[in-house]
Amino acid sequence: MTHPLGKDLLGLEPLSGEQIRLILDTAEPFKEISERAIKKVPTLRGATIVNLFFEASTRTRVSFEFAEKRLSADTVNVAASGSSVSKGETLVDTARNLEAMRIDMVVIRHAASGAARFLADRIESNVINAGDGTHEHPTQGLLDMLTLRDHFKRLEGLKVCIVGDVLHSRVARSNIWGLTKMGAQVAVCGPRSLLPSAIDDFGVTVFDRVETALEWADALNVLRLQLERMTAGYIPSLREYNRVFGVSRERLEAAKREVLILHPGPMNRGVEIDSDVADGPFSVILDQVTNGVAVRMAVLYLLSGGRPELAEAAKKGGER
Amino acid sequence: MSNALLLRGGRIIDPTQSLDATGDVLVVDGEIAAIGPRAGNEADGRDGLETLDCSGLVVSPGFVDVHCHLREPGREEVETIATGARAAAAGGFTAVCAMPNTDPVTDNQAAVGFIIRQAQRANAARVYPIGAISVGQKGESLAEFGEMVSAGAVAVSDDGRPVVSAHLMRTALEYARTFGIPVADHCEEPTLAKGGAMNEGIVSARLGLKGVPSEAEEIMAIRDILLARRTGGHVHLCHMSTRGSAELIRWGKERGINVTAEVCPHHLSLTEEAVGDYDTNAKMNPPLRTADDVAAIQEAVRDGTIDLIATDHAPHHYDEKEREFSDAPNGIVGLETALAVNLTWLVAQQRIDLPTLVEKMSCAPARIFKLPGGTLRRGGVADITVFDPDVEWTVDPAAFKSKGRNTPYAGKTLRGRVRWTLVGGRVVHGAAPAPARAGKARG
């Protein structure tokens, strides 16, 4: 096996539990680098990484950028507006242009499910999926798991409930695959109109009310509810959503259990989560952000470079 | 060129005559002159007799595809009537019906005439135009059925789109009765299907793609069946794909309602799993469904609930399909793989026998759409297909006669292939006939 993760990170569904564990374990030492005065290691010096974001996203892009720069890579940001992409250059041509410029790695976020795979199949560079449509957002799933593992010291047998619009959420899918492979018990909770009709085939428990979820879960991962869901008729109003499904202090207290609160951000305070929960003692939302940079550094590190035919030569003379 | 052709020693399968036996077929002046083990006798002594050696092959009435998209006028870079007619001939089709969702839409007699003329020029398989139900296929007002029929249209359809208005569908069914033509509907409830890229189920949930639930098809199917009951018109349901649809059609037929239904080879052979890792060559409308749906549809073909098999041949340009899955257009080509797919998945798996396949691909389409052909009766037009039911071959889209290359069967090894296609007694696909030795038919 030349690379433990292969050429690309497109999702958590194709990975094994071992591979996920490797990424989480590798992320630990990278956390320490962000605590140093000089937050930089030379590991990817000279590597060129393009952040190809077809969907606007400040936090994910900035997180990746920090990860790349802290590894001493050269980064270029390409946003969907302000480049030939906005003039309608196809994804195929974009891919070919990048390849012609000898880019080492591409981090792509796109509105179409399968776009990361589409790109990865057409270029030699490593491709990292930063979110494709409603399919997967693997680095988010990984940083969520790292945060849970840091707190609970394990993932096996941990009870995690994902609350919200699972139907349209790539974060939910990545979490479901990742947690399941690491032996956690996964549940989802939300209005049925926002759960996939095939959810029962996913091997997760379904809670219709968040109160019941709070009686069961060790941790809740609260998803952002988008305004578009209301205008498209999936739920009647954000107000009702908050009344019925909002994670509030009252609900947490009524559960009489310590439930850890995660949120991928950005938050709609007062819709899916109330401020006193987001800022409260059980929230690890800021830890998620810190872990995000470490996880992304670990992924870049594990995917990058390596010419295996020289590995043999290195092995022979490689002893220190 | 000779006016007498003897197809010798094949297994002749003609369900219209309950015929399944080895024998010869004699074609004279484009018509079937004799058929049977002694047909060769009548050929003796004819000048310039040519022969086709059909030993080991099946000789059947020519296949008729009542549902294909030839893209001309408007998208000639993707297919023309000429390339489509040649692709049809290569697939064993002696006649096809061209759907009207062209650009401009085929909704008037001039447009129908244009297709008739282009087909004559192509001189391969026959092409019968299907006219639009509504002007511009906009779903608002009826197109001129009468004018289109007198120009040569054989049916009406807004295929490509559903007929959304139940009122329009009702009046179309009533009005079509005057001309004795079927109204073919593409069953898709638009608000349920909107934005959907594949079947709604576990695969679409995993891939993060919006799905089209089976109910989108079934709701319109039962609507059309009920309107056919009300109006006494003939509704033909296009490309049926779900278990529910099969059950509804069965319900309608049990009540004597004038509903006919077609299924496409891909819905008889592939499931939603074929989408794999976002393969746009497995994207079409209606989408590939579950294994249970495939089993139900195969059973419906066997028990006669589904009357015929049509291809819904829908070529697209390589660049159009080379896109993110949700952006890629729906449709796959099918003329040149239909026979092999049906043989590989239906006949070889013993769901139906060869005579039933011939019935579904030739006799029933011709009969239901009132087209010539579909039979090998004496005096009938010599539209004949000769095929090898057993030979294995690998699908290579680059070798297609169609301009379209978008097929999910690329690289697959299938069973069964057309050897000759004859239209009006003339070989339009396959090697030229051999001249018989002067004065003798046999020996």
Added chain:
Amino acid sequence: MAAPPKQTTVLDARAFDRTVRRMADEIVELNEGTDDLVIVGIQRRGVQLAAQIVSTIREREKADVARGALDITLYRDDLQTVGPRPVVGQTEIPVDIDGKCVVIVDDVLYTGRTIRAALDELADFGRPRRIALAVLIDRGGRELPIQPDIVGKKISAPASQRVDVLVEEIDGKNGVVIAQREDTV
């Protein structure tokens, strides 16, 4: 399956302890005391050696000396060719090293590339007054101009042999052994 390669013991457990005690003394001597001394062990076994040195210094000098651990994987110069990504160990430098005397401790000094990486990494933590190098075994074969200040034992081993330092905490006992490399047997 081939028999395990024959091993020659270079230092047994008692000789090992004696050597480590001497190295600890030499470190204190080099620094002229224990003030501002920081002992940094290189992952993996250098860390255990550093721990043993620090505890020896505590015994003999009755002084607590700061101790750190350094993983140099991310600073290696051969990352592009080494193939599967080596697992990254823990780096922890618990004190400010500006102006201090940092002694890098490693088990075996060979090509010198590890120490080069360690120097680069330490530079990202601060600017010590002085950096010295203490190794248990110097086996020669340098590829860079790097020399140790304190050596436990100097030996000569060809490239076809492995020199392995064993430490109690990982291997169950202390010692140094030489064996033929498996792929050259």
